[in-house]
Amino acid sequence: MASSMELNCWGGDWGLPSVHVECLVVMAYARFSGAPLKVNVIDNSWRVLRGHMPLLISDDSVISQPAKILDFLRKQKYNADYELSLKEGADTLAYIALLEEKLHPAVLHTFWVETDNYYSVTKPWFASRIPFPLSWYLPRKMSGEALNRILLTKGGPPFYSLTEVEGQIYRDAKECLNLLSNRLGTSPFYFGNTPTTLDAFVFGFLAPLYKVQFPKVQLQDHLKQLPNLCRFCDDILSCYFRTNLSGPSPAGQDTVDANLQKLTQLVNKESNLIEKMDDNLRKSPQHPPRKLTSLKLSTPGEGNSSQNRLSP
Known part of the structure; x- marks a missing residue:
């Protein structure tokens, strides 16, 4: 596994972490998969000369283009698609x-x-x-x-x-x-x-x-x-x-967010396991079927409490 991974990308505005399409793709995938990327935002920096954004730097590797960056992250065991058929x-x-x-x-x-x-x-x-x-x-x-x-x-x-x-x-x-x-x-x-x-x-x-x-x-x-x-x-x-x-995060907030992403992924895995176990239980007459409460994201019109729901 790579010792460190840094992502050079264009910054954000209008409530977006980046206004650049390809940078957003990589940033979103990293959040979904739990990849610990250190994000270096291009802001009056000469890093812009290093190539087209986004640019992933890991040890001696310099990788551009979202598809290649995502392939690299998967090889580091950060795979958001492992459950897909x-x-x-x-x-x-x-x-x-x-x-x-x-x-x-x-x-x-x-x-x-x-x-x-x-x-x-x-x-x-x-x-x-x-x-x-x-x-x-x-x-x-x-x-x-x-x-x-x-x-x-x-x-x-x-x-x-x-x-x-x-x-x-x-x-x-x-x-x-x-x-x-x-x-x-x-x-x-x-x-x-x-x-x-x-x-x-x-x-x-x-x-x-x-x-x-x-x-x-x-x-x-x-x-x-x-x-x-x-x-x-x-x-x-x-x-x-x-x-x-909400603006710049206080010290330590990035670590909290990373842990929250890992916890969310763990909840998803456990939910899938419970659903499989529940299917087996439904087939047994000794165990009446039970209904699981599914995790879901907010839908338009829900109150502020909807933002507390996590459901990747």
Whole structure:
């Protein structure tokens, strides 16, 4: 097991631990799996020169890209998917591919290409966290890379103009949001009561769209019409990132949160074991069936006490 693991990532705002999609994916997965990452937030730091964020540093290893970072964490025995079946594992890969193909281009466009959003929100926010003189150059470079990525994946026939491409990527994104909403239904997470890799990816893509205050919000408006996806984001933020919502934590709070995550995972394992034992008891005439109280996350409209419920 790695002796230490540090994650360089973009910081947060608007109640988010990070406003960057890929950083959020890794941060959420680390919380779900209990991986003890030391998070180094890029804030006027020259660490931004070390590569694209997020960046995991462990001993002599430097790893970028969420998929590679998550694979590394699994090899260190921090696996949020250990209870998934082969079919659920295949579904995870399929939905992640859907997010990359259908939703990611629209997220990039919303942040980096849409003129009003870029000049009033995205560029000022990132520039304020990048040291001079990189603050003049790097946001423009990131914007150009986002546009090139969109055109590379969506700019072929029959969509030749940027306007046609924009129309198509937002249609695809809304269709993707509808599919994610239908798949989630009323469940707290995509595979029941325990968050997995898929939940980390969905949260990473949706939370910035949901929370960042943009002047042009057509995709955000569509997301807010899907209350189960909004509830999904709110519950993960309240259960796994509470210290980020209430400001800097007091000394020792990070240790308490890490212990709480491990306790939550233990409760989930015990709950699954009890459910299996209960199934066996139901088959015996000497033991009448009993109903277990299931752990669940908050639903819209519940009181403040709902935030005390933990149910990964």
